[in-house]
Amino acid sequence: MRDFSQDHRWLSLNTATIRKSGGKDLPLPDIIEACVRRGIRAISPWRDQVHAAGLAEVSRLVRTHGLELSGYCRGGMFPAADAAGLKAARDDNRRAVDEAAELNAKCLVLVVGALPGALQGKPAHKDIALARSQVRDGIAELLDYARQARMPLAIEPLHPMYAADRACINTMEQALDVCDELDPRRTGEPASLGVAVDVYHVWWDPKLQAQIARAGRDRLLAFHACDWLTPTTDLLNDRGMMGDGVIDIPRIRGWVEAQGFDGYSEVEIFSTGNWWQRPHEEVLDTVIARHKTAV
């Protein structure tokens, strides 16, 4: 297992972490500048942040600074209530692949979606099996496109508390079942289809260690770190700083690295009430410190 205690060379910043500074929106170029100044070598930006700054400009900044992208956030949201919605999702996911390729991301992270309309508080139906079927079909189709672009797709199992509105793939086992069905021969180098392991979403799973072993090096495309707070006061925006919660992050990282994973450890914190209210410089300095002691 790699020693993270001496430096932060394997730290990547998911740019949602400092999406806000002192409660105000912080543009992606400013986020990149703050990372570069601290020797952070990799980021994982969100599409809305990239679009706001302009893909060409972000691509230029990334290349100028020699930044790597541990992932691109995010594709997915496959289910829809009608054919037009399914087509719109397909087209948007292809654009996400293209953007990820332009930015030379290690993978496109997929938050696969769930019951159509649920995120807006108006679920079109209650058939989660149907949503899962649409997710499977959506990934199958996107996989062909992504292979041509040589862009690995990383299915991110989301915590079951997001099963209704954000992602109906909720365990590593379920994600790997999809991988094995759609890509049984584990094609590509790096793999064309795999998973993103976010400790926040999977830490509770009694089968986690076994499923990480099942994934193996080729299906482990990304590793995300943050912490689970007790109490957790918000289902979405109360992700904790590493070390402030109950997840034994080094243990999980050990399982992942035992499979040969040698990529970045991506820090991803959404925190409406806490970190997003603080100056981003303080947040970044804390992320760097905690990455040494708690990841």
Place this chain on the structure above:
Amino acid sequence: MRDFSQDHRWLSLNTATIRKSGGKDLPLPDIIEACVRRGIRAISPWRDQVHAAGLAEVSRLVRTHGLELSGYCRGGMFPAADAAGLKAARDDNRRAVDEAAELNAKCLVLVVGALPGALQGKPAHKDIALARSQVRDGIAELLDYARQARMPLAIEPLHPMYAADRACINTMEQALDVCDELDPRRTGEPASLGVAVDVYHVWWDPKLQAQIARAGRDRLLAFHACDWLTPTTDLLNDRGMMGDGVIDIPRIRGWVEAQGFDGYSEVEIFSTGNWWQRPHEEVLDTVIARHKTAV
């Protein structure tokens, strides 16, 4: 599958549902009276409510009215940070078995506990595997005691969002693994060890149907209904009224009844911001109506 649309003969009320009326505490005798007046034939009371009213008095009321108990809430909370804590949990669980037997409950529901201290915001450690080991040992020991009292133990897998502070058994598969380990021959009639299926906790699980079939009639000791709201605004106290959320409750009830389950359907709603603020008569009437249309 039983037809619930014509009457509410298979409705049981978990008494947490009207723990408060108009925002104020409602004593268990008043809850019982309100149930009896509406022809509700079964309840599942919480221990703190029973203790407040007095076990003997509650026992008298239950017998006088011919009420059944679909379960008794609750035993569990096995993990502890030291030997004294483990012993205290053991002793308290034995008292819970005794109380359940006095009230002639169908089963003692087990919310098994998780990281010691986490519920108070001060987790003693981060070793969920240790907590799970203590849970296994605690159930094993309690099972001997419960068998003598002829009181079935129903492990309730809790939603993974409670893995840190309330229950580290989080899927039906995990609960049934414990059942199979501790009671491989499925002893007792009714079974001495099984599960409580609460749709709120397990609806998201892609393996739910298969695990219900694995459980079979003898391990299916209780069925709990409420709904998952989108959005859910609180991790504990935002359980929805049946029909207000996204759970396909009849589908899950169908899976359970296909195994031969013919017990009560227990309605259990915690709702700080909504139902607990309303008059309990309104809540009960709504429960009865929704039990006909959405369960």
